[in-house]
Amino acid sequence: MITILAALGGLILGIRAEQRADREEQRADKEQYRAAELSRKAFAEQVDFYRTPTSVIVMNGNPHPMRMRLILPQRHLWWDLNSLQPCKQVKIPNDSLRAGMRMAISSAQVTDGDLASLWLEFRDPEGRSWVRSSSGGALASSVWEARRGVNWVDLGETWNRAPEDSPICGAP
Numbered sequence: 001m002i003t004i005l006a007a008l009g010g011l012i013l014g015i016r017a018e019q020r021a022d023r024e025e026q027r028a029d030k031e032q033y034r035a036a037e038l039s040r041k042a043f044a045e046q047v048d049f050y051r052t053p054t055s056v057i058v059m060n061g062n063p064h065p066m067r068m069r070l071i072l073p074q075r076h077l078w079w080d081l082n083s084l085q086p087c088k089q090v091k092i093p094n095d096s097l098r099a100g101m102r103m104a105i106s107s108a109q110v111t112d113g114d115l116a117s118l119w120l121e122f123r124d125p126e127g128r129s130w131v132r133s134s135s136g137g138a139l140a141s142s143v144w145e146a147r148r149g150v151n152w153v154d155l156g157e158t159w160n161r162a163p164e165d166s167p168i169c170g171a172p
Helices: 002-041 094-104
Strands: 047-051 055-060 066-072 077-084 088-093 119-123 129-133 139-142 152-154
Touching (some): 047 066, 047 119, 077 088, 077 094, 088 094
Antiparallel strands (some): 047 055, 119 129, 129 139
């Protein structure tokens, strides 16, 4: 009888140890996944943009240039910012965004209300594409599509040729 109880106790302890090992393995897998996800998003987390009542500020806090564009997804309009240099930011007046689009597409009337739904799409140095929405700046992966043609403006304007230091990299 004691032998049976000892065997049963050993079996129970063995099962619990196996369950603990499985939980530890699952936890380690989750940690590894989280670490890989953070690493994958590391470059993207260093890119941001925000709007003021009169302008849009786009920042690159990476040590690498980042290809970027501003998008109005529901209007299928976009402005190519080309490549923003490392640790730089550009301040784009709303009037310049609207005027650039008006010159390229005379029928496209962009309002401040439209600019409230602006997105920033960019590519990281590893070729992954990301998008940040203007509503809260949520970061999501995206598919970088070649956007040439009718609804596209290349903003090679003076504000884009003279970027400032970005506060993401410690600039005041």
